Amino acid sequence: ETGVTQTPRHLVMGxxxxxxxxxxxxxGHNAMYWYKQSAKKPLELMFVYSLxxxxxxxxxxxxxxxxCPNSSHLFLHLHTLQPEDxxxxxxxxxxxxxYTDTQYFGPGTRLTVx
Amino acid sequence: xxxxxxxxxxxFIQEGEDVSMNCTSSSxxxxxxxxxxxxxxxxxxxxxxxxxxELTSNGRLTAQFGITRKDSFLNISASIPxxxxxxxxxxxxxxxxxxxxxxxxxxxxxx
Numbered sequence: 001e002t003g004v005t006q007t008p009r010h011l012v013m014g015x016x017x018x019x020x021x022x023x024x025x026x027x028g029h030n031a032m033y034w035y036k037q038s039a040k041k042p043l044e045l046m047f048v049y050s051l052x053x054x055x056x057x058x059x060x061x062x063x064x065x066x067x068c069p070n071s072s073h074l075f076l077h078l079h080t081l082q083p084e085d086x087x088x089x090x091x092x093x094x095x096x097x098x099y100t101d102t103q104y105f106g107p108g109t110r111l112t113v114x
Numbered sequence: 115x116x117x118x119x120x121x122x123x124x125x126f127i128q129e130g131e132d133v134s135m136n137c138t139s140s141s142x143x144x145x146x147x148x149x150x151x152x153x154x155x156x157x158x159x160x161x162x163x164x165x166x167x168e169l170t171s172n173g174r175l176t177a178q179f180g181i182t183r184k185d186s187f188l189n190i191s192a193s194i195p196x197x198x199x200x201x202x203x204x205x206x207x208x209x210x211x212x213x214x215x216x217x218x219x220x221x222x223x224x225x
Contacts, residue, residue, distance in 0.1 A: 004156075006156075031211065033211070042117065042215045042216070042217050042218075043157075043202075043213075043215045045212050045213070048211040048212075050211065055211060056211055056212065058212075088154070090156050090157070092156075096211065101145060101206045101211065101213070102145065102147060102159065102162045103147075103159075103204075103213055104159060105149070105156035105157045105158070105159075106156050107155050107156045108154070108155065108156045110154060
């Protein structure tokens, strides 16, 4: 089961560009997440939004700026990125409760910074 | 977040063989999840476990939530070529929103 879509699927940008990644979840969940996946590294949690409020920010550089306008949409705004920011960026959503926090992932955006 | 110990790191097996992989943590988890990721795609949830001792199947896949709540295993029976991919374990202690992920087990199946 997915129900989480991400656009674009692939993005190539220069270090001076500004671009945005978009995520949409169709599962009625109340929490959304941004992860970074680099080659041969575990998934790194970047941001968490719960009920449209940012609840976690894991020391992510300010050149990454998240936005959650409503519970179904999540954006990641990118500006003045570095080549080492090239990675697969994954969005996920979950219905948080006391007992479950099962996260469902989107297909990801493959970002290349030149 | 906490790093989980997932093993083996990679497996090369023949079609039809059974596969077993496991994950351990140093702290207690309330949820164990198993995901599969194909190249260039996002992880897809295979099995979710919510109770210690729970044994759950999804087709040829079976996973168990360890009694100590610090480990979980995933078995794949009668492997087929489309089982190729990277399998991740993930756990949540409900002390925050973060899922703790293993480094993944890369599975290759030869016909």
